[in-house]
Amino acid sequence: MTDLLKVRNLKIGAHVVPPQGKPFDIEIVHGVSFDLAKGRVLGLIGESGAGKSTIGLSALAYGRGGVEITGGEVSINGRDILKGSLGDLRKLRGHEVTYVSQSAAASFNPSKRLMDQVVETCVRHKLCSRSEAEARAVTLFEKLGLPDPQNIGSRYPHQVSGGQLQRIMTAMALCPQPDLVIFDEPTTALDVTTQIDVLAAIKDAIHDTGVAALYITHDLAVVAQVSDEIMVLQHGNTVEHGETGQIINRPKEDYTRALVSVRSIEHEEKAPTDAPVLKIENICARYPGLSADVVKNIDVELHAGQTLAVVGESGSGKSTLARVITGLLPPHTGKVIFDGRPLSAELAERSKEDLRELQMIYQMADVAMNPRQTVAGIIGRPLEFYFGLKGAARDKRVNELLEEIELGPEFRDRYPAELSGGQKQRVCIARALAAKPKLIICDEVTSALDPLVADGILKLLLNLQKIEGVSFLFITHDLATVKAISDSIAVMYQGEVVRYGAKSKVLAPPFDDYTDLLLSSVPEMKLGWLEDVLAHRKMESAGN
Numbered sequence: 001m002t003d004l005l006k007v008r009n010l011k012i013g014a015h016v017v018p019p020q021g022k023p024f025d026i027e028i029v030h031g032v033s034f035d036l037a038k039g040r041v042l043g044l045i046g047e048s049g050a051g052k053s054t055i056g057l058s059a060l061a062y063g064r065g066g067v068e069i070t071g072g073e074v075s076i077n078g079r080d081i082l083k084g085s086l087g088d089l090r091k092l093r094g095h096e097v098t099y100v101s102q103s104a105a106a107s108f109n110p111s112k113r114l115m116d117q118v119v120e121t122c123v124r125h126k127l128c129s130r131s132e133a134e135a136r137a138v139t140l141f142e143k144l145g146l147p148d149p150q151n152i153g154s155r156y157p158h159q160v161s162g163g164q165l166q167r168i169m170t171a172m173a174l175c176p177q178p179d180l181v182i183f184d185e186p187t188t189a190l191d192v193t194t195q196i197d198v199l200a201a202i203k204d205a206i207h208d209t210g211v212a213a214l215y216i217t218h219d220l221a222v223v224a225q226v227s228d229e230i231m232v233l234q235h236g237n238t239v240e241h242g243e244t245g246q247i248i249n250r251p252k253e254d255y256t257r258a259l260v261s262v263r264s265i266e267h268e269e270k271a272p273t274d275a276p277v278l279k280i281e282n283i284c285a286r287y288p289g290l291s292a293d294v295v296k297n298i299d300v301e302l303h304a305g306q307t308l309a310v311v312g313e314s315g316s317g318k319s320t321l322a323r324v325i326t327g328l329l330p331p332h333t334g335k336v337i338f339d340g341r342p343l344s345a346e347l348a349e350r351s352k353e354d355l356r357e358l359q360m361i362y363q364m365a366d367v368a369m370n371p372r373q374t375v376a377g378i379i380g381r382p383l384e385f386y387f388g389l390k391g392a393a394r395d396k397r398v399n400e401l402l403e404e405i406e407l408g409p410e411f412r413d414r415y416p417a418e419l420s421g422g423q424k425q426r427v428c429i430a431r432a433l434a435a436k437p438k439l440i441i442c443d444e445v446t447s448a449l450d451p452l453v454a455d456g457i458l459k460l461l462l463n464l465q466k467i468e469g470v471s472f473l474f475i476t477h478d479l480a481t482v483k484a485i486s487d488s489i490a491v492m493y494q495g496e497v498v499r500y501g502a503k504s505k506v507l508a509p510p511f512d513d514y515t516d517l518l519l520s521s522v523p524e525m526k527l528g529w530l531e532d533v534l535a536h537r538k539m540e541s542a543g544n
Contacts, residue, residue, distance in 0.1 A: 004077060004179055004212045005036040005059060011071035012054050012063065012236075029054055029236040031072070038179065041206060041213045043227030043244070045220055045259065047450035048421050050233040052216045056182045059214060060093050077179065094121040098173035102185035104165040108157040115153025118172045127176055140171035143208060144201040162314060163194035167201050174205055181206075183215045187222060191313035191477045192521040199225055200534055218450040220259050221523035224248050225530040232256050245527055260525060262451040267462060269503050270487045275340065276301035277438055277471050278308075278325070283334035285324050294320045296495045298334070302439070302488070305465060307472040309482040309503075311518070312492035318475045321492070322441050325473070326360060339438060356386045359432040363444035365424035369416045375402070375427050376412040382434040401430040404467070405460060422453035426460065433468065443475045458485050479522040483507065491515050 012029035029051045036042050044052040054067055058074050061081045073080050076096060081089065098121070101107045108117060119133035128136070134153070141149035144167040157165060166186055173181050186202065187195040203226050206213055217223050223230060224244055231241040232255065240253045251257045283298040295317040302308040310318050323329040325336055327347030336343045338358060344350050362368040369378050379398050383389040389397060399409040405426040416424055425445060432440050442461070446454035461472065462485060474485060482489060482503075489506040491499040493514045499506055511519065520533060 003035045004038045005214075006075040007035070007055075007058070007072070008033050008075075009072040010055065010058060010069070010074065012051070012058065012067055013070045014065075014067045027070070027236070028067070029058075032233075032236070032238055033072075034231055034238075034241060036180070036212050036214070038212050039210045040229070041215055041227045043223035043230040044214060044216045044233060045218065045223055045230055046233035046239075047218060047452055049235070051236040052218075052233055053184050054236075055233070056184055056214050056216045057099075059180060059182055060097055060099065061089050062093075091125070095125045095127065095176050096178055097180045097182065098176060098178045099182045100166075100169050100173045100184060100186050102188055104169040105157065105162060107169060108165065110157050112156075113153065114155055114157065114160070114168055118153060118168065118175055121172070121176050125176065133175060136175050136177075137171055140174055140205070141168070143205055144168075144171055145197060146171075161194075163190055163198055166190065166198050170198075170202055170205060174209055174211065177209070178211060181211050181213045183213055185217055186215075188217065188219070192479065192523075193313055193517055195222070195523075196521050196530070196533065199530060202226060203530070219523065220248070220262075220451070221525045221529075224525060224527060225523065232259065248525060248527060258452060262455050267483075267485055270306050272303040272306065272488075275304075276337075277304045277339055278302040278473065279337040280321075280325070281334050281337065283321070283324055283331045283336070285320065285329055285331040287320075287329070293332075294495050295324065295331075298497055300490045300497060300500055302471050302473055304438070304471055305469045306487040307465070307474055307485050309474045309476060309486035309489045310492060311476055311479065311482050311489060313477055313518075315494075316492040317495040318477075318492055319443055320495075322360070322443055322473070322475055325441065326358065352386070356382075356435045357438045358441070359435050359437040359439070360441045360443065361425075361428050361432050361445050363447060365421065365428050366416070368428055369424065371416050373415070374412065375414050375416075375419075378416075378427060379430045379434055382431060386435050397434070401434055404433065404464065405430045420453075421449055422456060425449065425457055429457075429460065429464070433464065433470070436468075437470060439471045439473065441473045441475070444477070445474075446481055447476065447478060454481070461485065479518060491518065 010029055010032045011027060013025055013027045015023060015025055017023045032055055044056060046052050057064055058069055061074065063069055069082060074082050076092065081092060115134060115137060118137045119130060122128055122133035123130055137153060138149050141152060146152050146164055146167055187198050190198060215223055215226055227244050229243050230247040232239040234255055240247065240256045247256060248260065251260055279301045280298050283295060284293045285295050286293045298321060300308065310321060312318050320329065324331050327345065327350055330345035343354060376398050379401055380394050383394050383397055398412060402409055402411055407423060407426055446457050449457060458481065465472065476482060486503050488502050490497050499512055499515045523529065
């Protein structure tokens with residue numbers, strides 16, 4: 001079997017300019033080597049900062065954000081692309097090698113129709129005529145299971161769903177009939193139900209076209225469904241490389257074994273207390289300008305010291321419910337009762353005590369903190385605002401909170417840019433805890449994190465719940481998270497709660513159709529799982 005891609009002793013560095021101090025150079029990939037044959041898929045797996053995307057982009061001879069390839073060899077079809085001219089690279093990119101990014105929504109031009117963008121590379125590289133490129137695109141739309149393949153290209157990006165847009169980006173990458181496609185976390189931002197469809201479409205497209213692929217992800221269960229072999233990376237080094245079956249079933253290295261066994265949290269469901277800390281009664285709400293309700297007739301409650309998981313796919317109304325609870329979206333019917341008292345529907349009308357006792361942790365820690373403030377400033381702000389703490393008293397409490405989140409006082413003078421994703425989320429947790437709340441709303445707080453880091457955050461939250469007695473309303477689309485952390489569960493679908501109760505009851509059969517779909521869509525760490533699920537659904541569909 002002929003090797004399409006050969007990487008030898010690849011070294012990649014970066015020039016870092018910190019908010020304070022002198023700029024410096026670091027090496028982020030340390031002599032990585034591998035081969036990839038035509039028709040094969042290599043999964044690149046590892047936590048954030050492992051070098052996965054950086055290595056993947058090297059197949060385009062590209063360094064993102066000041067990153068530079070400093071050594072080694074990257075050969076495509078027998079030639080070292082690092083020694084080629086800029087003109088050679090322009091011929092390579094979008095023809096021999098194409099790229100599918102994590103966020104399709106951020107990658108399309110919102111002012112251009114989808115078909116114009118899908119065929120652009122073919123036309124610019126003069127690979128075929130416009131009409132031939134469009135015919136290729138329609139064929140790919142059909143293969144990828146897109147609705148109305150003849151006409152969907154006439155739509156704009158905002159007129160299709162996230163899952164559909166991700167498949168259209170895959171069609172864009174396959175349209176030039178490349179030799180190699182780099183898939184960079186193509187399903188990470190998708191719900192589990194949508195992820196199944198996109199994974200199946202990607203796998204079928206790879207099989208049908210015979211293209212080679214690098215599949216970059218931090219989810220080992222996902223990569224096991226599409227890859228022939230897996231390379232495990234950590235801190236820019238290869239930890240382990242082997243056939244998918246060997247990596248999944250017989251890992252040799254401790255780090256690989258940790259990835260395989262992640263999400264081993266055992267959380268014993270707690271019985272409800274007498275009085276709920278949060279009670280939501282018959283809430284209906286809609287956004288201004290819309291005639292239909294986004295959340296409808298919601299009735300759930302959360303007891304002190306417990307965790308209610310609100311689960312459902314994108315658009316089911318989970319985050320909208322959180323906006324109602326926090327006062328950012330007043331409901332037109334129903335009420336929110338907090339600690340025995342009704343809360344004002346409007347945030348501006350709530351008391352300082354209401355604000356203090358109900359805190360929120362957001363999904364994207366990157367944009368939830370002021371990049372110009374130190375960790376001590378970020379955590380110290382609620383201490384000043386709610387309790388008037390200043391000087392030594394404030395510093396003492398900041399240090400205590402840093403110890404609680406398992407970072408330590410040595411982090412107090414760092415800026416957000418100097419923290420990892422998991423460390424940033426821990427600082428956001430400390431900021432919420434600084435107010436001594438009774439309830440914290442956690443809105444997808446682990447969905448953007450690697451499994452090992454997310455596992456640590458969940459364990460931290462459970463430990464803090466024991467120490468502080470705080471209640472959590474945990475919004476997520478990740479069923480593994482739900483199983484790990486919740487005492488009760490509310491399943492939302494199209495703005496309504498379709499299943500609600502104690503975790504042991506909600507996760508026990510018989511299931512309603514939607515809950516059954518959610519539970520069956522959680523990727524499992526075994527070969528052939530995707531095919532088994534698709535076959536089961538096909539049988540059910542035929543039976544109906």
